[in-house]
Amino acid sequence: MTTVLPTHLSGPPMAVATRGIVKRFGRETALDHVDLQVPEGAVYVLVGPNGAGKSTTFKVLLDLVRPDSGSAEVCGLDPRRDGPRARAQVGYVPERLDWGYGWMRVGRLLEHHAAFYPTWDRQYAAELARVFDLKPERRFGALSKGQGRRVHLTLALAHRPRVLVLDEPTDGLDPVMLDDTLGLLAEHVADTPTTVLISTHQVHDVERLADHVGVMRDGRLVLQAPRGLMHTHLRRYRAEVPDGWRGAPELDGAVVRRGRPGREIQWTVWGPEREVAGAFARSGAVVRDAAPLTLQEAAVTLLSRKEQA
């Protein structure tokens, strides 16, 4: 182990879990032993750059992509054997909009969708259509990115599924619509017992909603943890160090990022603050600051981190 970053959750029952998922496209390894763990009732945000494997992971959950090895579970069902039943539990917003039915008008598409879901809530669907300002007469295939996203969100939320899988749900939304959508998601979580899995580049958008975070890079989860644990354990330390300081050997493996050397240093370290500060002190450094990171800062720090293997 070269890192102490947590990648496994323990405890509560998982609404969504994968075990050792591997997926190759030709010579490219898209997913490299992914163990995604989304506890029941969580709002889990999966962060990572383009091509990290977020969308592919989501597609495995819906049996839209079959892994080369490993297994997945959604509400206790194996999507590979029980695809239709697993999908019935899930509201899915796909990343890409070219998703069939382009010829249908929006109103017809909603009706069409409603017929498939016994739990479709007509009143709620009408409310969502109003907030999202959907135009039933418009042809689905002719909508802009943001309009299409709003239709997909309506389709995903209106049957109040046990699991929401939202792939870049805020992509293409204007600032006001984005804000309304976040309010709607908060209300949805308050009203409906549900588990939410969101992927995004715009971490800041969903920072206040997230209670679990996964950070994905090159088909691997480099961190998976409750937001509260990240808040207490991932900190940016500023410290004054004596001339000729040789570092803090006790912290080897726990340092996520070392800043520029100098009389004052700035290191991002994983660990309980007291222990980390103690290790700095024993090395001769005087810690001035131990600041928690915003989700955005944490994502940038973890994703731009050089591989230390």
Place this chain on the structure above:
Amino acid sequence: MQISINTADPRPIYVQIMDEVRRAIVLRSLRPEDPLPSVRQLSSELRVNPNTVAQAYRELERAGTVYVRRGQGTFVAAVGEDDADRRDLVRGVAERALVEAHRNGIDAEELVEAIREAAASRDLPTLAQQS
């Protein structure tokens, strides 16, 4: 009562919500027996996870600041003689000032002295200067 939170603040969001409720009580914009907004309402307003709001309310209940009436919601408790909310709020402000002082290499004595001087001087800093 107006609750505002900031994701760049070092305090976790549930602590910020608790501090905002205490602040409203100290400022008397929230008074005993006033209802707090429902978890759904506040989480929707702040775009915050409802569990985070619920956590803040639970902690405030445990501290005796608010109480829950089954099926009706959360209400501000009658103020005790020791005025614990005010003490907690003052302590929080003081701790944040100490952390900021330590970051700047200033010890507690220097800070207290500087606060007395600043408070005594006629031209108080404008609020915006503090950011």
